[in-house]
Amino acid sequence: MTALLEVQGLGKRFGGLQAIADLTLSIAEREIVGLIGPNGAGKSTAFDLINGVRAPDRGRVMLRGEDITGMAPYAVVRRGMARTHQIVQPLATMSVLENCIVGACFGRDDLSLRHAEDVAREVAGFLGLTERLGEPAGQLTIAGKKRLELARALCARPSLLLLDEVLAGLNPTEVQRMIGVIREIRDRGVAILMIEHLMQAIMGLSDRIVVLSSGRMLAEGTPAKVAANPAVIEAYLGDASLAAKLHARQ
Amino acid sequence: MIRALRRPTLWLIVAVTLAFVLLPLRGNDVALREGLLLAAVYVILATNLNLMIGYAGYVNFGNVVFFGLGGYTCVWLVNSHAWPLVAAALLAGALVSLVAFLFGLGILKLRGAYFALATIGVNEGVKAFVANFAPWGGSAGIYLSIEAYQPLGGPARGLWIIYFLMVLVMGLSLLASYGIKNAKFGLGLRAIGQNEDAAMVLGVPTRRYKALIYSASAFLPAVAGALFFFKSAFIAPDDAFDLALSTEAIVAVMLGGQGTLVGPAVGAVFYEELRSTLLTAQAFSHFQLVIAGALLLLIVQFVPGGLMGWIYRRWPRMRRILE
Amino acid sequence: MLGILVSIVDGVLVGSVYGLAAMGLTLIWGVMDVINLSHGAMIVAGMFGLFYLVTLGLPAYAALIPVLAAGFAVGVGLYWMSVHRMIGRPPLMSLLATFAVNMVLIGLGTALWGTVLFNVPVSLPGVAWKGYTFTGTHIMAAVATSVIAGLLYLFLYRTRLGKAIRAVAGNREAAELNGIPTTQVLALAFGLGIALACISGALIATLFPFTVLSGTAYQLKSFVVTVLGGLGNPAGALLGGIALGLLEGLLTPFMPVSWTTVIEFGVFVIVLIAFPRGLFGFLRHARSR
Numbered sequence: 001m002t003a004l005l006e007v008q009g010l011g012k013r014f015g016g017l018q019a020i021a022d023l024t025l026s027i028a029e030r031e032i033v034g035l036i037g038p039n040g041a042g043k044s045t046a047f048d049l050i051n052g053v054r055a056p057d058r059g060r061v062m063l064r065g066e067d068i069t070g071m072a073p074y075a076v077v078r079r080g081m082a083r084t085h086q087i088v089q090p091l092a093t094m095s096v097l098e099n100c101i102v103g104a105c106f107g108r109d110d111l112s113l114r115h116a117e118d119v120a121r122e123v124a125g126f127l128g129l130t131e132r133l134g135e136p137a138g139q140l141t142i143a144g145k146k147r148l149e150l151a152r153a154l155c156a157r158p159s160l161l162l163l164d165e166v167l168a169g170l171n172p173t174e175v176q177r178m179i180g181v182i183r184e185i186r187d188r189g190v191a192i193l194m195i196e197h198l199m200q201a202i203m204g205l206s207d208r209i210v211v212l213s214s215g216r217m218l219a220e221g222t223p224a225k226v227a228a229n230p231a232v233i234e235a236y237l238g239d240a241s242l243a244a245k246l247h248a249r250q
Numbered sequence: 251m252i253r254a255l256r257r258p259t260l261w262l263i264v265a266v267t268l269a270f271v272l273l274p275l276r277g278n279d280v281a282l283r284e285g286l287l288l289a290a291v292y293v294i295l296a297t298n299l300n301l302m303i304g305y306a307g308y309v310n311f312g313n314v315v316f317f318g319l320g321g322y323t324c325v326w327l328v329n330s331h332a333w334p335l336v337a338a339a340l341l342a343g344a345l346v347s348l349v350a351f352l353f354g355l356g357i358l359k360l361r362g363a364y365f366a367l368a369t370i371g372v373n374e375g376v377k378a379f380v381a382n383f384a385p386w387g388g389s390a391g392i393y394l395s396i397e398a399y400q401p402l403g404g405p406a407r408g409l410w411i412i413y414f415l416m417v418l419v420m421g422l423s424l425l426a427s428y429g430i431k432n433a434k435f436g437l438g439l440r441a442i443g444q445n446e447d448a449a450m451v452l453g454v455p456t457r458r459y460k461a462l463i464y465s466a467s468a469f470l471p472a473v474a475g476a477l478f479f480f481k482s483a484f485i486a487p488d489d490a491f492d493l494a495l496s497t498e499a500i501v502a503v504m505l506g507g508q509g510t511l512v513g514p515a516v517g518a519v520f521y522e523e524l525r526s527t528l529l530t531a532q533a534f535s536h537f538q539l540v541i542a543g544a545l546l547l548l549i550v551q552f553v554p555g556g557l558m559g560w561i562y563r564r565w566p567r568m569r570r571i572l573e
Numbered sequence: 574m575l576g577i578l579v580s581i582v583d584g585v586l587v588g589s590v591y592g593l594a595a596m597g598l599t600l601i602w603g604v605m606d607v608i609n610l611s612h613g614a615m616i617v618a619g620m621f622g623l624f625y626l627v628t629l630g631l632p633a634y635a636a637l638i639p640v641l642a643a644g645f646a647v648g649v650g651l652y653w654m655s656v657h658r659m660i661g662r663p664p665l666m667s668l669l670a671t672f673a674v675n676m677v678l679i680g681l682g683t684a685l686w687g688t689v690l691f692n693v694p695v696s697l698p699g700v701a702w703k704g705y706t707f708t709g710t711h712i713m714a715a716v717a718t719s720v721i722a723g724l725l726y727l728f729l730y731r732t733r734l735g736k737a738i739r740a741v742a743g744n745r746e747a748a749e750l751n752g753i754p755t756t757q758v759l760a761l762a763f764g765l766g767i768a769l770a771c772i773s774g775a776l777i778a779t780l781f782p783f784t785v786l787s788g789t790a791y792q793l794k795s796f797v798v799t800v801l802g803g804l805g806n807p808a809g810a811l812l813g814g815i816a817l818g819l820l821e822g823l824l825t826p827f828m829p830v831s832w833t834t835v836i837e838f839g840v841f842v843i844v845l846i847a848f849p850r851g852l853f854g855f856l857r858h859a860r861s862r
Contacts, residue, residue: 053451077453089448091441102441105434106453113434156453309665311672360845363608363664367796368842374793375838382831389831493789497676504669537684543676550669551658 107156320472507558588818603805619774648767
């Protein structure tokens, strides 16, 4: 079975810094894969390379067997991959509805305005934004903006969704709600690759975890396996002996 | 389609265009016609410039270059090759927008301020080039002989025809602006104007859209330039590529409210009225640029949404009625 | 052959003044991310300033000092009047604001002085060499430029105020958090940039005749130089100016002056598109690979 997304040997250098080195991973249909790692590990850069915002120096990105390495982001969306950003990017003076319509119009299918509006309303409803459809997007709360960011990406009707810290900045109730939404999105048939710092959330949600540190893949596997991996613990704590002690205590 | 016909703005456009046609006809008012012709030119320039500034968020400081090149192409075709006016004007429009598309693919790689600077450079560069270009009369320009008016039935009748053609171009500019704004293309443009990177990630084909709108914003001003300079029967680099006119178009757009449909047109008419008042008042004739500049400075700092922005804030319902 | 060499050297001398003008532009650009479209008008202001001071009896090169001081004062005033509210807003807005100031100034200028040609009578003995002469005023202008550039360097790198400016240029928020009064520093930097524009205008006035509208050509040159040298890089601006002067010196024996604008514009657009970090930024980066 061809994986939905296959990343092979991705590499990217910025001047003197090797931001990503030899990254290889794959995602199957309807899988939720968590991408974790300490700050500066290169997670967002990996997203940039996968969805076309930056072209990698080395390696390939394949979506459903098609080589999309270095393709412009809009071409990638057309092929069914959508993305949210760590720092939300609402189209501020446009209304919430218009934001979603943009996502729908220019998403995987070439929808007409009318059709896109229907999709937008449906997705907005799914994400609890119906009351706010007429508001300018810039006036939403952080939680609202995060939901809008997600809604917009969903409106593109992707088969793979890249979520960049979609839970950051939310209070516990909002986090729980969003976790439920993410599960529902997967149930609707969308695979998800998510970057997250909220350990409990991502460990609970993911089918598999990939750990990135200093641009390299440190570990990969089920949440339980990864959590017990001493190298992973060391990467987060920075101290090998402390990591061994913690591991021994388990 | 039916939904579009019910919107007030569309009927407003039709009404204004009809007014421009009918008003001077009453009593054969040539003076009014001349004033309205100039106003129409400003409306055309401002409305098309708004496509770049208000929709896509790119400031074309050298927008007059389309007007001038359209003028030169037409006058040259009529003068040296005896082309009929309408054909020459249309070809001028087509050629200028084609050049704009190709050129746009290049300079639209530049973001924001860099693009704006490049457009100033474009205007100055084209002006300097034409001033050295012998087939187009160099710095002396081209004079059109009065015989060019024969196919139009003589000068008096010809001036009326040119006027109606200009009003037609104005109506088309407004309609095109309206059509684009409410189409998928316009939505994509506005997304680009808000946040180009986000738009790209959302799937908007930014490069193609920017080049298209740049090209589109060139077509009708080029045709208007063709008509205008044919009417003037003379064209020279300093008049054709007058940065002041570019500037006034920008002032008109900002004054009326960039990004709206009605704004640039209103701003254009208002500014043209102000300008002609200043020109006739002896004391102020040299000060039109000063006044325009001062206006722009005040608007940008205190009322960046222009007249329409102010109206929308005060009466939110007007957003639907006067787009 | 020798004639071309002389032309090139002369170009370098004059080009240094272009570099000085561009330094003002790039300083403002680098510190507050504002592209000053009234740069050309301020160059003209410097020209007229010098003209009137010389008419009043001041020796030309002594008059440079009041021009510098007045330029600074005007610059600070302009900052408060038109740029201050634009900080932090989309770059389009500050472009339009400075553009508007330019319109007002050029409008006033043409109303007052029309398009009459002005000339500042300055004569200095030239330097003769193998039958050619290097114009005295050109040499003096290059010397003055070097002095001013040197003073600017000392100011930016050896004084506290200069450091504050560089801090704000690097990261405005961080500078603010460190207790630097950013608004005052921005006003200062803007004033400095305008002062440089004015004084370069005054120096140009010692070299060539001018009209109110001369500013546009020199503004274009300043922009070309700035993008050549890389944004916010005063040293790059000086080098870029010399490079441009060199190019002009190379071209003038072969083509009519009116073509220079076309070529400069061509260079401008090409450098903008191909080298977003400036020609020198590109070279520096290429070396580090």
